[in-house]
Amino acid sequence: MPSKMAYKAYAERDIWEIADYLSEHSVSAAEEFLCEIKRKIESLAEMPLMCPKIASNQEYRKLVVGKYVVAYIANEQAKEVLIMRIVHGKRNYRL
Numbered sequence: 799m800p801s802k803m804a805y806k807a808y809a810e811r812d813i814w815e816i817a818d819y820l821s822e823h824s825v826s827a828a829e830e831f832l833c834e835i836k837r838k839i840e841s842l843a844e845m846p847l848m849c850p851k852i853a854s855n856q857e858y859r860k861l862v863v864g865k866y867v868v869a870y871i872a873n874e875q876a877k878e879v880l881i882m883r884i885v886h887g888k889r890n891y892r893l
Contacts, residue, residue, distance in 0.1 A: 800843040801872070805881045809868075812884040816866065831864070835884065838863045842879045846872035858882065 813835060821828035838861060842848070849859045852869065861868040869882045 801846050801877045801879045803839070803843055803879050803881070806883070809881040809883055816884065816886075835863050835866070835868070839868060839881060842870065842872070846870075846874065846879045862887065 813832070817828045817832055820831055842861065847859075849861045849870075852858045852860050857871050858869050859872055861870065863884075865887050866884055867887050868884050871880045871882060872878075873880070
């Protein structure tokens with residue numbers, strides 16, 4: 799049974815900010831980013847534990863999509879994946 803997908807408000811904002819930035823340089827790059835990130839995130843519904851934890855002592859996992867990191871929490875008991883943030887991989891981020 800696939801997991802339910804949910805997004806924190808920050809994650810939704812992150813996606814649109816990245817797409818806006820990319821569209822300033824190339825509309826097609828922004829569209830490709832949106833399609834790719836959506837496809838990869840949706841794959842988590844079937845296999846939420848497929849990605850490694852960000853740190854061994856945290857519940858956050860990371861999905862790498864090109865230059866970006868999708869930080870998420872997989873709750874196997876509730877059958878839910880919660881997307882927390884989407885950030886550039888070189889960015890110094892805290893969750």
